Amino acid sequence: MSSTAIFTSLVVLVLLIALMKDKMRPGLILFSGAVVFLVSGIISPKELLEGFSNKGMITVALLFLVSEGVRRSGLLEQLLGKLLPKGNAPIRNVQTRMMPVVAALSAFLNNTPMVVIFGPMIKRWADRNHQSATKYLIPLSYATILGGMCTLIGTSTNLVVHGMALEEAATNPAVRGLSMFELGQVGVFIAIAGLIYIITVSKWLLPEKRKADASQAAENAEDSRYYRIDVVLGARFPAIGRKIRDFNFQQKYGANVLELHRGGEIHIIKDLRTERYQEGDTLVLLGDDEFMDNWGDSSFFLMVDASRPQKEKDMGSKKKWFTVVLLFLMIFGAAIGELPEMRTWAETNYGMKFDMFFWVCVVTVIMAWLNIFNARKYTKYFSWDVLITIAMAFAISKAMQNSGMADAIAAWAVDLSHGNSPYLLLALVFILCSIFTELMTNNAAAALIFPISLSVAEHLGVSPMPFIVVICIAASCSFCTPIGYQTNLIVQGLGGYKFSDFIKIGLPLTLICLVLSVWLVPIFWPF
Numbered sequence: 001m002s003s004t005a006i007f008t009s010l011v012v013l014v015l016l017i018a019l020m021k022d023k024m025r026p027g028l029i030l031f032s033g034a035v036v037f038l039v040s041g042i043i044s045p046k047e048l049l050e051g052f053s054n055k056g057m058i059t060v061a062l063l064f065l066v067s068e069g070v071r072r073s074g075l076l077e078q079l080l081g082k083l084l085p086k087g088n089a090p091i092r093n094v095q096t097r098m099m100p101v102v103a104a105l106s107a108f109l110n111n112t113p114m115v116v117i118f119g120p121m122i123k124r125w126a127d128r129n130h131q132s133a134t135k136y137l138i139p140l141s142y143a144t145i146l147g148g149m150c151t152l153i154g155t156s157t158n159l160v161v162h163g164m165a166l167e168e169a170a171t172n173p174a175v176r177g178l179s180m181f182e183l184g185q186v187g188v189f190i191a192i193a194g195l196i197y198i199i200t201v202s203k204w205l206l207p208e209k210r211k212a213d214a215s216q217a218a219e220n221a222e223d224s225r226y227y228r229i230d231v232v233l234g235a236r237f238p239a240i241g242r243k244i245r246d247f248n249f250q251q252k253y254g255a256n257v258l259e260l261h262r263g264g265e266i267h268i269i270k271d272l273r274t275e276r277y278q279e280g281d282t283l284v285l286l287g288d289d290e291f292m293d294n295w296g297d298s299s300f301f302l303m304v305d306a307s308r309p310q311k312e313k314d315m316g317s318k319k320k321w322f323t324v325v326l327l328f329l330m331i332f333g334a335a336i337g338e339l340p341e342m343r344t345w346a347e348t349n350y351g352m353k354f355d356m357f358f359w360v361c362v363v364t365v366i367m368a369w370l371n372i373f374n375a376r377k378y379t380k381y382f383s384w385d386v387l388i389t390i391a392m393a394f395a396i397s398k399a400m401q402n403s404g405m406a407d408a409i410a411a412w413a414v415d416l417s418h419g420n421s422p423y424l425l426l427a428l429v430f431i432l433c434s435i436f437t438e439l440m441t442n443n444a445a446a447a448l449i450f451p452i453s454l455s456v457a458e459h460l461g462v463s464p465m466p467f468i469v470v471i472c473i474a475a476s477c478s479f480c481t482p483i484g485y486q487t488n489l490i491v492q493g494l495g496g497y498k499f500s501d502f503i504k505i506g507l508p509l510t511l512i513c514l515v516l517s518v519w520l521v522p523i524f525w526p527f
Contacts, residue, residue: 008042054166080122162177207497229287237301254294437477482499
């Protein structure tokens, strides 16, 4: 390994440790690494900035706006209201009604707003029917993850890998991008198997509702204006890392903090002295309608759940259904645009592709002008750290290729397996990517594994496409920890889950995904 490759390996190792320890937000950590590579001459300024102009990254950004438009339509709430039984029902029956539909929707919509909408509704339904919400919230998160594996736009990671593949395809004819429904050839089988597993075992593997020492102040408040509000803290909450006693929550937001929930434990605020706010903490507040009006859709909080739900202004039935029409236009327009005949016709006559990027641009502009999402506040709907993470992931990946680090690791892996088992190396790629996803973020994990996988395929003399597809699947397999995927973090706060609850049900699910991926991927994308 050359000195440049060794240096790159050390920097990447430091980045991994920083991501695992959550020293800063992932975007800033990766940006720091990219600047180190820029200063050392391993990447150029152009290579550092290329990620910001990548089609995959811009598509992810615009899909945030499309998802917000669908969320504001209120159709998702109406749909779940019809799926949930009117009264009590067996756990398995409720999951069977709910989870396949949630998985199907998440194949086309951003997972986080779906969990933000559905999570509180499911919790309130369970409380009304004297059931344990813990039996439904982790399955909700896992259903969105499994559904996201089935399409190109199901998760941002698929678009990131697609974008990297398109860049590589310019110089490597063995690599190509992914079409809209291509991942579904394997993703659908994995999603079905995963849903069957969850519905079958969750009754025994998921905990019962844990007793809360919860203060009844919210329920017994003398002033009827005030009621209980649960919020999950996001990365942009200004007091992250600060001591609770040093931040006057009531003065800042107009609500009193009663409790803090973290890692399945409940803490009464008055007993805390030096505890610090952390991303993913759930706060139980005593607040009123003014808090909900001012902060109900604030990006400071991943989710707000009120015991007295606030309804958004009805946008009108015509506009609601037009939102659905636009969503279908985007999906089917992209699918048709990828047909060989349509692609040839579009490139010949218009010099462009009618791909997902084209259609998401069109739909976003229409939604903005029709005020389907709040066009005056559109920037608040972007998850900026996710976008910066994606852009910098391209730069880190390029540094690993330029320095020879990816090639050196790939050569070592091939030698270790004696170079005679692409299936073994495919499994190794899945395991490494899955572990990285659990410990940091899925986009960063995919970016780090992508160049290594290309080099592995080159050393073996096989097609890189099976490895590219496995990265898409493995980077979504965040089932064992609450920290790898934002939806897991949200339901952990809602359900009061412990870290071990995710491992207990998530590890077998990850193994199911591993076995099915290594078996099925080479069938559809031969070595």
